[in-house]
Amino acid sequence: MKLSKSSSVLSVVSNVDKHSTNTNLTTLFNKYVDKNNVFSWNSVIADLARGGDSVEALCAFSSMRKLSLTPTRSTFPCAIKSCSALHDLHSGKQAHQQAFIFGFHRDVFVSSALIDMYSKCGELSDARKLFDEIPQRIRNIVSWTSMLTGYVQNDNAREALLLFKEFLLEESECGGASENSDNVIKMDLEESVIVGTSIIDMYCKCGQVDLARKAFNQMKEKNVRSWTAMIAGYGMHCRAREALDLFYKMIKAGVRPNYITFVSVLSACSHAGLVQEGWHWLNTMGHEFNIEPGVEHYGCMVDLLGRAGKLKEAYDLIEGMKVKADFVVWGSLLGACRIHKNVDLGEIAAKKLFELEPNNCGYHVLLSNIYANAGRWEDVERTRSLMKNRRLAKTPGFSLVELRGKVHAFLVGDKEHPQHEKIYEYLEELNVKLQEVGYVTDMTSVIHDVDQEEKEMTLRIHSEKLAVAFAIMNSVPGSTIRIIKNLRVCGDCHTVIRLISKVVDREIVVRDSKRFHYFKDGLCSCGDYW
DNA sequence: GTAGGGTTAG
Numbered sequence: 190m191k192l193s194k195s196s197s198v199l200s201v202v203s204n205v206d207k208h209s210t211n212t213n214l215t216t217l218f219n220k221y222v223d224k225n226n227v228f229s230w231n232s233v234i235a236d237l238a239r240g241g242d243s244v245e246a247l248c249a250f251s252s253m254r255k256l257s258l259t260p261t262r263s264t265f266p267c268a269i270k271s272c273s274a275l276h277d278l279h280s281g282k283q284a285h286q287q288a289f290i291f292g293f294h295r296d297v298f299v300s301s302a303l304i305d306m307y308s309k310c311g312e313l314s315d316a317r318k319l320f321d322e323i324p325q326r327i328r329n330i331v332s333w334t335s336m337l338t339g340y341v342q343n344d345n346a347r348e349a350l351l352l353f354k355e356f357l358l359e360e361s362e363c364g365g366a367s368e369n370s371d372n373v374i375k376m377d378l379e380e381s382v383i384v385g386t387s388i389i390d391m392y393c394k395c396g397q398v399d400l401a402r403k404a405f406n407q408m409k410e411k412n413v414r415s416w417t418a419m420i421a422g423y424g425m426h427c428r429a430r431e432a433l434d435l436f437y438k439m440i441k442a443g444v445r446p447n448y449i450t451f452v453s454v455l456s457a458c459s460h461a462g463l464v465q466e467g468w469h470w471l472n473t474m475g476h477e478f479n480i481e482p483g484v485e486h487y488g489c490m491v492d493l494l495g496r497a498g499k500l501k502e503a504y505d506l507i508e509g510m511k512v513k514a515d516f517v518v519w520g521s522l523l524g525a526c527r528i529h530k531n532v533d534l535g536e537i538a539a540k541k542l543f544e545l546e547p548n549n550c551g552y553h554v555l556l557s558n559i560y561a562n563a564g565r566w567e568d569v570e571r572t573r574s575l576m577k578n579r580r581l582a583k584t585p586g587f588s589l590v591e592l593r594g595k596v597h598a599f600l601v602g603d604k605e606h607p608q609h610e611k612i613y614e615y616l617e618e619l620n621v622k623l624q625e626v627g628y629v630t631d632m633t634s635v636i637h638d639v640d641q642e643e644k645e646m647t648l649r650i651h652s653e654k655l656a657v658a659f660a661i662m663n664s665v666p667g668s669t670i671r672i673i674k675n676l677r678v679c680g681d682c683h684t685v686i687r688l689i690s691k692v693v694d695r696e697i698v699v700r701d702s703k704r705f706h707y708f709k710d711g712l713c714s715c716g717d718y719w
Numbered sequence: 720g721t722a723g724g725g726t727t728a729g
Binding site for chain 1: 720721722723724725726727728729
């Protein structure tokens with residue numbers, strides 16, 4: 190029995206007893222023969238939920254209810270957990286209602302499970318309401334973690350950190366810290382692997398890949414996820430050689446790579462243009478490691494071939510795939526068509542993307558850029574009016590830079606920042622210096638058909654340039670500048686920042702939406718390959 | 720019986 194994630198399980202299982210052919214369920218029924226015993230049902234539901242058979246777990250829950258057995262408090266956490274796993278809000282609400290009817294909704298296990306369920310279904314305010322309703326004396330580490338994770342998984346890091354501070358405060362008030370006066374938390378081995386892996390990931394995503402490696406080396410116990418996090422970290426920093434070296438080391442150490450490990454390996458290859466290496470792993474992962482390439486692996490391979498300019502090969506790969514191409518696959522091809530200025534394949538990819546993701550404005554912008562680059566202004570206009578008709582707004586680019594513990598944000602063409610006049614003046618100064626070292630404005634990222642001067646103005650105010658100028662003006666000479674940008678850095682900004690690093694003799698690290706660029710002495714770690 | 724780490728396109 191396979192259901193799509195969005196379908197509501199509890200409402201479609203009314204005939205489960207007649208139609209269920211599921212072997213797991215049948216086996217479990219045979220194992221727990223007493224159908225009239227609620228504890229038998231609890232065990233069945235728990236076993237299925239723990240084993241990841243969420244649909245079956247909910248079927249069992251539903252069957253049990255139809256026998257008019259009265260659920261106990263332990264019936265609900267597993268049933269609700271299954272709703273979480275399926276992101277099935279409808280069934281989750283039904284389970285919530287029933288827990289309420291039987292008076293178990295105040296149980297801390299039930300409320301923690303409900304917080305998780307509402308969060309996973311994107312209903313954060315409902316989750317928070319439940320969290321706030323848990324009396325302090327019974328609120329435990331799992332309730333806190335469920336709520337924290339809810340914020341994190343819904344991209345609300347700010348709320349997560351605020352809540353974490355609240356947690357620390359409550360801990361110290363309740364004497365949690367006095368028992369651990371050294372603030373030492375005792376972890377078991379499994380917990381330490383989870384924390385270690387998170388630390389690796391955190392350092393990698395903050396641009397400190399060497400600190401990540403240090404943490405990795407210090408971990409006594411590692412598992413496949415720890416290795417994969419480190420491999421992926423090298424990949425996003427364009428250090429493909431180290432990513433692959435670590436991958437070989439991992440195999441040698443007897444750790445079996447999994448599906449995601451291969452995504453990370455192929456992604457590392459694509460950031461460095463290692464076409465041969467990429468083909469090798471795509472072709473051998475199936476028979477050597479028993480992991481058949483899935484849509485994510487093809488996505489990386491299309492990206493790899495596309496960036497390397499092998500657009501036809503990339504397109505042929507998509508056409509020959511056993512799995513259905515998704516938006517990542519077509520998005521990779523479209524991105525490659527922008528880099529290598531291929532209008533025809535770009536149109537094919539865009540057409541697919543408009544079907545798959547009709548509300549994503551990014552693809553319209555990309556296609557429009559491809560047209561602009563080819564001087565096809567009528568097509569540019571057509572694409573832009575299509576966007577307008579569908580009320581799709583271009584995502585505004587912004588950049589963040591941290592200075593003495595405070596984060597400064599810049600929008601495209603920002604005129605809000607208190608120092609914006611000085612910043613623009615300084616950018617003018619820099620521009621003169623850049624032209625002295627041979628810089629010519631790159632126009633390919635401008636989608637409007639306007640005169641030369643206006644084009645240059647449009648480019649000059651991209652948020653990353655503002656952030657870089659601001660950071661240079663306000664930081665100690667020689668210190669490293671770190672920028673975070675929400676979109677990909679454009680070709681012109683990449684060139685400008687590269688040259689700025691030479692002119693002002695600064696290291697500049699830019700993390701764009703997916704990866705890192707290290708600018709130093711007029712060069713970038715990506716070797717201008719991205 | 721509840722929670723917690725790694726991946727791909729723009």
